[in-house]
Amino acid sequence: MLLCVAGVGRGGLGLLAVKRACILARSAHSSPQNLEYRPIKKVMVATEKADEAYLIGKGLPPVAAYLHIPDIIKVAKENGVDAIHPGYGFLSERSDFAQACGDAGVRFIGPSPETVRKMGDKVEARSLAISAGVPVVPGTDAPICSVDEARVFSETHGFPIIFKAAYGGGGRGMRVVKEYEQCTETENEG
Secondary structure (H helix, E strand, O other): OOOEEOOOOOHHEEEEEEEHHHHHHHHHHHOOOEEEOOOOOOOOOHHHHOOEEEEOOOOOOHHHHOOHHHHHHHHHHHOOOOOEEEOHHHHOOOHHHHHHHHOOOOOOOOHHHHHHHHHOHHHHHHHHHHOOOOOOOOOOOOOOOOOHHHHHHHHOOOOOOEEOOOOOOOOOOEEEEEHHHHHHHHHOOO
């Protein structure tokens, strides 16, 4: 039974994670939940609604503080946290965070570290989806390494096409190409 759940989500999802954890805790007659937060000037609604809140990544810039896994694990261990909900983006996409939770004896509410790693690699994730029979948009089975490969793909599938970084997330590393001439620009940037 989970007695204490920590949410490390931001904004609306952080609030939703806290609310859901509270509902689960009430049904299990267990203790309050915790929410770690990063240092910011304005207090977030999710932090205000949490029973407890802790500063992580003191002295670090906001993104570095939010991703400071050692502080999150330390706060979790010091406060008897049984499980951590990573929210979306950032930490939810970090296999090292899922692994650190497991290594510390704190349940990670999400996929295994191995699954997080596999899904973070777009080439491997696509291959796994295809092998599982999940429909996918037209794409390549391997990374495109030259303008000629992009030309062959565009001749078959047409434009626009989207180049995606193998390990990009949240739209990072994506480029929409609407004509062949832009493929050369994309290659020079990439």
